[in-house]
Amino acid sequence: xxxxxxxxxxxxxxxxxxxxxxIETVIGPNTHFRGDVQSDGGARIEGVFEGTIDVTGNLIIGxxxxxxxxxxxHNISISGGIKGDINGNKxxxxxxxxxxxxxTVNSLLLNEGAYLRGKTTMQGDIEPPxxxxxxxxxxxxxxxxxxxxxxxxxxxxxxxx
Numbered sequence: 001x002x003x004x005x006x007x008x009x010x011x012x013x014x015x016x017x018x019x020x021x022x023i024e025t026v027i028g029p030n031t032h033f034r035g036d037v038q039s040d041g042g043a044r045i046e047g048v049f050e051g052t053i054d055v056t057g058n059l060i061i062g063x064x065x066x067x068x069x070x071x072x073x074h075n076i077s078i079s080g081g082i083k084g085d086i087n088g089n090k091x092x093x094x095x096x097x098x099x100x101x102x103x104t105v106n107s108l109l110l111n112e113g114a115y116l117r118g119k120t121t122m123q124g125d126i127e128p129p130x131x132x133x134x135x136x137x138x139x140x141x142x143x144x145x146x147x148x149x150x151x152x153x154x155x156x157x158x159x160x161x
Contacts, residue, residue, distance in 0.1 A: 022057070029064055043073075045080070059088075063096050078114075085118075 024041030027033050031047035042057030049067045053059065059073035065080030072087045078097035086099065090107040093099055093114035102118045110116060 023060070024057075025055075029062070061097070 022042055023044050025037060025039050025043040027043075027045045027047050027049055029046040032049075033047065034050045036052045037043060037049075037055065039055045039057070041055065042059065043053065043055045044060040044062065045053075045065045045067060046062035047065060049065070049069055051069050053067075053069050053071045053073065055073045057073070058075045058077070059071065061067055061076070061078045061080045061082060063079040067080065067082045068084060069082070070084045070086075071082070074088060075090045075092075076086060076088045077092045077094065078099060079094045080096070081098040081100075083100045085102045085104075087104045089105070090109070091103055091105045092109040093111065093116060095111050095113040097111075098115040100117045103116075103120045104123065105120065106123050108120060108122070
């Protein structure tokens, strides 16, 4: 009577690909929350939060937010204040953003006026450049030539003037 027993093929409802990046959790500006937040989606914090935050989506910390937490999220945009360690793919600290804690990131963006106090570790296996003398100087040293510093001659000419 109400659709029972019908054998029509209905399309299965699948989760949209961008669904995990949508904001599913909001802590409003007049809210004080203490505890742990764990989500497969995104979150936005506008109020006061104490605890830990672990979201697989994006995290937005609003301008009036005050957060004391260790944070793990995919992308993090910070306009408020955070005290705690942050682990994420991309962290953006906006003009009004203030962070006291260590960052472990792949990408970091600090806008003018942003405040960061802590150690930043960028993930990845990038080797530092090898610092070597220019090729010509290296070859000259191998042949026994000495490299002359021209700096004292410049100083002598300045003293004569």
